[in-house]
Amino acid sequence: MKNTALTHIHEGLGAKMLPFAGYNMPILYEGVNAEHETVRNTVGVFDVSHMGEFILSGPNALALIQKVTSNDAATLTIGRAQYSCLPNNEGGIVDDLIIYKMKEEQYLLVVNASNIDKDWDWISAHNDLGVEMRNLSDDYSLLAIQGPKAVEAMQSLSSIDLGAITYYHFEVADFAGRDNVIISATGYTGSGGFEIYCKNEDAEHIWNKVFEAGASYGIKPIGLAARDTLRLEMGFCLYGNDINDTTSPLEAGLGWITKFNKEFTNSENLKKQKEAGVTKKLVAFEMQERSVPRHDYEIVDATGTVIGVVTSGTMSPSMNKGIGLGYVTTENSTVDSDIFIRIRKNDVAAKVVKLPFYKK
Numbered sequence: 001m002k003n004t005a006l007t008h009i010h011e012g013l014g015a016k017m018l019p020f021a022g023y024n025m026p027i028l029y030e031g032v033n034a035e036h037e038t039v040r041n042t043v044g045v046f047d048v049s050h051m052g053e054f055i056l057s058g059p060n061a062l063a064l065i066q067k068v069t070s071n072d073a074a075t076l077t078i079g080r081a082q083y084s085c086l087p088n089n090e091g092g093i094v095d096d097l098i099i100y101k102m103k104e105e106q107y108l109l110v111v112n113a114s115n116i117d118k119d120w121d122w123i124s125a126h127n128d129l130g131v132e133m134r135n136l137s138d139d140y141s142l143l144a145i146q147g148p149k150a151v152e153a154m155q156s157l158s159s160i161d162l163g164a165i166t167y168y169h170f171e172v173a174d175f176a177g178r179d180n181v182i183i184s185a186t187g188y189t190g191s192g193g194f195e196i197y198c199k200n201e202d203a204e205h206i207w208n209k210v211f212e213a214g215a216s217y218g219i220k221p222i223g224l225a226a227r228d229t230l231r232l233e234m235g236f237c238l239y240g241n242d243i244n245d246t247t248s249p250l251e252a253g254l255g256w257i258t259k260f261n262k263e264f265t266n267s268e269n270l271k272k273q274k275e276a277g278v279t280k281k282l283v284a285f286e287m288q289e290r291s292v293p294r295h296d297y298e299i300v301d302a303t304g305t306v307i308g309v310v311t312s313g314t315m316s317p318s319m320n321k322g323i324g325l326g327y328v329t330t331e332n333s334t335v336d337s338d339i340f341i342r343i344r345k346n347d348v349a350a351k352v353v354k355l356p357f358y359k360k
Helices: 007-012 032-041 061-068 113-125 150-157 200-213 224-234 267-276
Strands: 016-020 023-028 044-047 052-057 081-087 093-103 106-111 132-135 140-146 170-175 178-184 193-199 280-287 298-300 306-316 321-329 338-343 346-353
Touching (some): 007 016, 044 200, 044 224, 052 113, 061 106, 061 113, 081 113, 150 200, 224 321
Antiparallel strands (some): 044 140, 052 132, 280 321
16 A cells, blocks of 8 residues: 555544545545535645656657547647547447646656556556656645635745636646746636645645645545545546546547547547447536436436446535436437436436536
8 A cells, every 4th residue: 555745644633534545544534525615616625646657758648649649739828728538449448637837758647546557567567669768656645625715725835816817728847946847727626726736745845834824714534535526516537437448439428539530549430430420428417306426326217227327425514415327328428308317226317418517
């Protein structure tokens, strides 16, 4: 079990620690609902240092990224980030990731913790272009400072205007007295804020400064359990639940990151799938009575015929109702379609809705 540079701090704060993607991670501090509301209303901090970071450098770095990812990284300029995925040869997804253009001929790829080795091996196997690859996953820490008060609370820690960093843009700048920190206006919560990439040796210093700066804003540490409820309210996919090696990006509603103006892994087959139309789709649904949908629950129609499966589900802290994502047959995927979630042999009414669930 790996620790992050901040594990001892979480333990000292009394966090409930559990294994996650091979790391000893804080799941809970004071409770999911309270932590969720902190991020929605003020500012909270997640330690997500378990995420993976790869640097790809050289004249062919972009060509390799274009070959293995579905989105068009050629549109990136220095200081911009892009959400994308790594398609496999069978129509599924190796992983989803964020690509940062750091410099001309240098890119940072941020991948899911559970897929670090898998992604490294996949990209390496396609690197016949002489691209220099460095795996920095064990050397860097990542703090997600999220919430509507994040900019205001953190501005004293940097000489740059944090409010000027727009969504999916970033700066490499001073932060909390340390230089060359990546300050990225990205996140997984839908409530604004930043992700801070720093060297492991700077992580504890930055953590402490962040909490000093945010003290008057009610800043709190937040566990991964609340990260999951926050991302689900926005309808963001979680790898291993909503997308995996067998789900197509088109089925998952990720057609917007699947660009056919270039060739990439399995692009021909995905293009044919787009033209023919998919047979199942990932949909968002709300329960029509008080109940909680869970991963792997069956989705049925009014006749009790199984039409799909729940991939993510929870009781929404913001909306106080059961919400979920799941794959259903295409004919049952339109907004306002009536579906049923099979919960302990009872078919409980739900309705397909438009994302996001949570609207500010």
